[in-house]
Amino acid sequence: MLSKLKLNLLYLKDTQFANLMTRRIFNVLLIANPYDAFMLEDDGRIDEKIFNEYTSLSLRYPPRFTQVSTCDEALTQLKNMTYDLIICMPGTGDNEGFDVARTIKAAWPSIPMVILTPFSHGITKRIANEDLSAFEYVFCWLGNTDLLVSIIKLIEDKMNLDHDVKEVGVQAILLVEDSIRFYSSLLPNLYKFVLKQSQEFSTEALNAHQRTLRMRGRPKIVLARNYEEAISIYNKYKNNILGVVTDVRFPRTERGEKDGMAGIRLCAAIREQDPFVPLIIQSSETENMTYASKYGAAFIDKNSKKMDVDLRRIVSDNFGFGDFIFRNPDTMEEIARVKNLKELQNILFAVPSESFFYHISRNHISRWLYSRAMFPIAEFLKPITWNTLQDVDAHRQIIFEAIVKYRKMKNQGVVAVFKRDRFDRYSNFARIGEGSLGGKGRGLAFIDNLVKRHPEFEEFDNARVAIPKTVVLCTDVFDEFMETNNLYQVALSDADDNTILRYFLKAKLPDRLVEDFFTFFDVVKSPIAIRSSSLLEDSHYQPFAGIYNTYMIPYLDDKYEMLRMLSDAIKGVYASVYFRDSKAYMQATSNVIDQEKMAVILQEVVGNQYGPRFYPSMSGVARSLNYYPLGDEKAEEGIVNLALGLGKYIVDGGLTLRFSPYHPTKVLQTSEMEIALRETQTRFYALDLSNCGHDFSIDDGFNLLKLHVKEAEKDGALNYIASTYDPYDQIIRDGLYPGGRKVITFANILQHDVFPLPRLLQLALKYGQEEMRRPVEIEFAATLSREKDKTGTFYLLQIRPIVDNNAVLDEDLTAIPDDRLLLRSYNSLGHGIMNDLYDIVYVKTDHYSASNNQKIAWEIEKLNQQFLDEGRNYVLVGPGRWGSSDTWLGIPVKWPHISAARVIVEAGLTNYRVDPSQGTHFFQNLTSFGVGYFTINAYMNDGIYNQDFLNAQPALHETEFLRHVRFERPMTVKMDGKKKQGVVLMPEI
Template identity: 65%
Template sequence: MSGIPDFKNLVFKDTSFANLMNKRIYNILLIATKYDAFMLEDDGRVDEQIFNEYTSLSLRYPPRFTQVTNEEEALTELKKKNYELIICMPNMDSRDIFAAAKEIKIHYPEIPIVVLTPFSKEVSKRVEGEDLSAIDYVFSWLGNSELLLAIIKLIEDKMNARDDVDSVGVQIILLVEDSVRFYSSALPHLYKFVLEQSQEFSKEALNEHQRTLRMRGRPKIKLARNYEEAVRIFDQYRDNILGIISDMSFMHEGVKDPYAGYKFGQYVRKTGLIIPFVLESSESSNKVYAEELNASFIDKNSKSYPQDLRKKIMQRFGFGDFLIINPETRKEIMRIKDLKDLQRKIFEIPDNSLVYHLSRNHFSRFFFSRAMFPPAVILKDVDVSDYKDMDEARQLIFDLIVQYRRMKNSGIVAVFQKDRFDEYSNFARIGEGSLGGKGRGLAFIGTMVKRYPNWSKDNFEINIPRTVVICTDIFDEFMETNELYPLALSDADDDTILKYFLRASLPARLIEDLMAFFEVIKSPIAIRSSSLLEDSHYQPFAGIYATYMVPKLEDKYEMLRTLSDAIKAVYASVFYKDSKAYMTATSNLIDQEKMAVVLQEVVGTKYNNRFYPTFSGVARSLNFYPIGNEKAEDGIANIALGLGKYIVDGGLTLRFSPRHPHNILQMSSMDYALRETQTRFYALDLENLADQFSIDDAFNLLKLSLKEADQDGSLKFITSTYDPYDQIIRDGYYPGGRKIISFVNILQHDVFPLAETLSAVLQTGQEEMGRPIEIEFAVNLDPSDPRKAIFYLLQVRPIVDNKEVINEDLRNVPNESTILSSTSVLGHGIDKEVHDIIYVKSGSFNSSNNQLIAYEIEKMNRKFTDEKKNYVLVGPGRWGSSDTWLGIPVKWPHISNARVIVESGLENYRIDPSQGTHFFQNLTSFGVGYFTVNPFKQDGWFDEDFLNKQPAVEETQYLRHVRFDSPIVVKMDGKNSLGVVMKPAETV
């Protein structure tokens, strides 16, 4: 009887459990721009996540966020009210963020201060040079709301660990890691895992009291960032450590010690305590040290790092699984993960194993441990000898599970309620995870439209299309239940990955919700990727993943199949070759990438068998190519007939500054208007029912000529007409004559206030985001009244704007000192680390070879990726154009190591610079310089002769790669659109 716990002690322990986690964070002061605050509070639904956890802990007041934008407001707020945590989300443009933290710490030394910042190279350098004495923790922020929850829990665990361990022996998980990027990635995984375990128990609990017991008793997580801190925490809690996860290399006695993790492991092992130890390292050769310590080893470079970590914790730290064993051999036959798993596997358990586990009350313990009392009580009283046939026992367990689950699931309310989603619904979410980048942006626009009703005019309504976001947790469930990670992370080609994803099954709970969605949506549906990293502040992933469009079908089941396939195809695009290359190029971990999917009404009108809007557009609050009296801050817009894909693919669009709508370069001469305006457009093919989805997300789009739009009657209000007899262009639509997409009625004659609206949206959006922005939009005219139009905002994302100051006037740099000089430059700053230049040889250039040149550049770029070096890239025409006659059709990952990209015109090959594409979005996000030079008309300078005289590292039929011993210094003055690439010191 000695092994059976005394009942009175259990009651006493119940009371102790209820007294755990006494110190809480009630008020959080957030120092951030309005947009950053919105991302935390509205999209991340941190309030809601924390509220759910708090109610499950029988606590009434979850933390409240108070947002301020600067130090003065923060100090004023701190005088008024008590705060337990301060979170700074610095706009890295401002210089005084760390000074502000110091000032606050002087007055309020006891309040922890946490800095959340995107960790780009520039930010890392900045942080290294700062005095961080006032900062308790620095975290890398990529828009993952789970990180915020982890930060709050980490600080609360720090506040409560001592008392809770002393009180009931709560366990500690110790994480030893000094890399900000890595602990910012690992902590949310750890907390998600630990909270999931306790959340599982709380879901199954029958009352609040049981829920409190389970949740409050969860293990605490402690973070150590150097050897001394790790030893101190270990010594303090050595009898209550559930497990240790340690990096191999971190600070020890003030210097970086590549074997610190091994030494710490030896220290732990010398105590004689049996503690699970997981050693992590970026160098797989360190596995031998893990083996010596009898520790698990995880390669930090592994693409499946979060899965590896989760697996090791499950295996080593004693979480959750019910192991079914063969009583004779003691070997594991199967493991039961949760209630559903038991329901699935109960009929597969052999008789002898079932008798063994039932007779020892293992089943009832499985239920009791999860606070599932009704089945636990019944199973505890079961006597195995009552059953002649073990199938009866299996059936009893099965029936108990079914009955319990029915009872447990009654009254659960989904966020997306199919019976409430109607024609008045505008934005809903399915799932509990993040909305992803695009979803966040859309939600943010939705709030802005509501806040600024004066944007809409009588005849010009502003809105967002009806939208439903399938959140990132559905993606996780899809990937895990279909066991797709091994294939997805392999080197399989894109077609194979797509084929396996299309074969997989979406979670069953999605089906009815999707059916309800069809009832309401009357137009085609766009299925857009919305990943966590996509459109994050400092490294937008614009255009890397897929966007599909599907027509609205009368047959619901055919519609369901098409939409499901499109969702799966978007999921698959996360793991395509280009996406993986992009992840490598941006030093991102694939574990930080999760996919939400935005389902959105396609804006447009049906014309027979095709569907498209009157026009689409992309607008930016910063114009990197101002002309005439335009200023950079006046913004820029590109608009085109039909679907927006035409714009992001780099097609010919109409370009104008919203503050100068009458100043349209393309309409400045007849020759220019005829040559440089749109001739093709994209529409959705309503008859292509997508029997088989393709990796090309445009497989069911039609690229049509203007004649077909003319037949549809969609050109009437957006064109001018060229009269070949009189050799003039007439404003407006006239029968006969070539139609020119000039938008003359809208921009010159103000049929509706497009320019004014764009200007207002860009200015307000920039103010609210605290940084320059880009928007995507579509406008549909009312066919019965062309003066009525609806302006739909489809997307908003930040443009990264690096404010490094250039003090010298680059106009004074003599050409003889430079390889390149340009007066049309995108980019800021000085780069002193580039030694290489790759250029397309102008002598042998022919645009018919552009595709071959793209392949050669991709090969060369791969070497630079391996060497972690950058280069300057020079070539004629538009880089990244999907039209191979207009330029070299490289994709971003194929030139990801270029530090400066130069569009160099030739006498016989004059292509105007491109702008507004996803390609440009990626250039700006990395601070890549973009030069336009046309030496044949004295616009800029390119000394190709100088390069031809240098020895080549590599030379192909079309390219030369030259490397210098000294750097070729790049200087870019983005404000004045000037830039130079200097000749290396040894050649001048």
């Protein structure tokens, strides 16, 4: 019995179709007298005919023909240019054509040479007396350009056969025929059929590029002209023969004498080795039909007027081409028919046992898969025969699981074209439209491909690595939406955000998308995130992180209600391109808003449902560069911020658990009980499944719930994630215990390795950074199983580059005397030198109260706008955490409100101690633009903040809360990112 284990070990390696058919014929030299050449062209250009023939069969690279009519011209051409094939047409009356051919062959023995003779009785007789051993093949011209395609393909097949069979197990069809007249008409027929079939099966490919490549995996055709050649080809490739078509009478001894039974002997020899390989006998002697039935072969009468039709039909039925037909073994009636892998998978368990047994005991299924170039799965199923398994249901199960595994593998790392009949639960990533995927879309496609190429991600028993199911509406859908609804005028105007959103919501998306969305709903069956993926977002040098909106919608059974929510969300994301903050940001980064185009990502939301709410066990952000290394941590080992619930909590600068994936057991926040209790996550975000988005707003978090961690405990979502504080023993215990406050420590995952999160993050950061060739930031989420079986799925949501400013800084900043400094931080973020800053804006500390933080934010926004208008930058100093959405933790500015600041300083006050800001997008924008970020607590002797000096300078602008000082000479800023030190020097007076 085939154990389940074997299937789990089945690592289906993807077929590299690009490595197949690598040897091609690009240039053909045609030697023919002008009359024959004219007959051959039949008043039309040969290149054009071949080109049309190639394009109708979706073939690439049609060869170029050069035509000459004498031996001398041919030799001149051969000296000046490289040819891959020579076709020689000896004229009807002269024998010298053959001599010319032999002369050329002697001079250029390595170039394959084919003789093409016009068909007439005279020539057939003459050929009989010629020595043709110098030539690869002799063909008979019957006035059909198909023959030229067949000649080229036959020789290409011969050149590539050995390599392609070894590489992936490409199949071969063996044609045994010695009559030039017959194989000249059979081959075009066979090739046309095989190429047409491969066009059909290439629809299994997920996009146009893959489709073209897949055609390289089509079966090859090999021609044998005598018994010895046929048997040696069969023996060499017997594991890869799709079927054999043979004549009966052909030469069988070294002397070349014909044997009237050669074909029958060949069938007998093959049947001894393989009882199931399909055989087709063709003969003009009908008595050979009895032999055909003896060896289980199909028979074709060569005298029949419809011989080609018969051949096509029998090859299609027997060699695994076309649809797979399940038949009743007694009556041979059709029971079911499948067109592709998905249909086969769906019907496997419904086919009656006797029909299923009939097909598997004859290798029909693996042959069908081979003919469709699905080598990994065909290869796996071929040895599992009836003799090895003897159990129909186990066989069904194995085929089903192999198909599932193959389809998952094929879908991973590929941007498929969205097809309604093809998109199902094994689909991973598809696109609607022809435009760009945008920044986030590209990042997702890249990370999906990265996971596929590194099998190490597969080696965890209790963790699966994936990206959520994703469909991208490409940028051309955005263009169409904007143009058909005439939205540019209002979008680029100074209208406020609400007005712009109202216009966008009233507009109409293209109707053709409706059915696509319904298909997506059916497959995903979970809440959907609608995320922005603009052209400029997450681009390598100027990441636009967190500027545009991301909406989430719940999953409903009423698909029309869902369609309404989805359409509103897509329009909301489109509208956010033109919101005030986005325009300010565009201005700050010197981009032109007209050039911004928006793709939209529709993606299943990662998480579990708990009653009316939905959220993941954990979400986080990992960065491969850690400018806050603590203890043994190294800057290049990276850093992770982890939280319970949806990732918006991290983006908004909430309290997260910070750890290095290489030192998961050493977590600063949980090292002391007091810190652990004070610095733990107390709230989390969940999607409200009961909110149907009737009050759709510019705030993309309108349907998110901000809940207390106690709620997650009630949901049963804290297994392995929380520890319990025991107030009696004054200790925090890893795990959930009754009573006592729950602390989000992720201790069972980080300390006790219940789920391999640190190792997965190490891999993702390592490969992400290696392949992007620069530091990266990765967003992820994970869901742990509701059963307590310690399994889970790790989802990669996004990867983007952190643009690292490697300004050279060799100076020891500690050597600079304090009296020359305005600011010194021993906990700074950023790297490099700036010496063009004249302005400093700081929050006054006398009578400061956190209750005024919102007012201070508005004042800063106004000042920042002035700086932008004047094209100036400044240093910004204030208490607490910048960019926090919680006004008690710090001043709630958004990035566009302080986008002209080049250095931002968190200056602690004695009564106001907040940890350095870690809001993801905030952080991301700091690093992208090389903005310095200093944390100073001067009252704790942690750094210097020379406010007395600033207070003594005249203010250019002063309000109740702020002072703005401008110097005549610039301040100099120096930051050492690896040592986490930063200074701002006083201007030289």
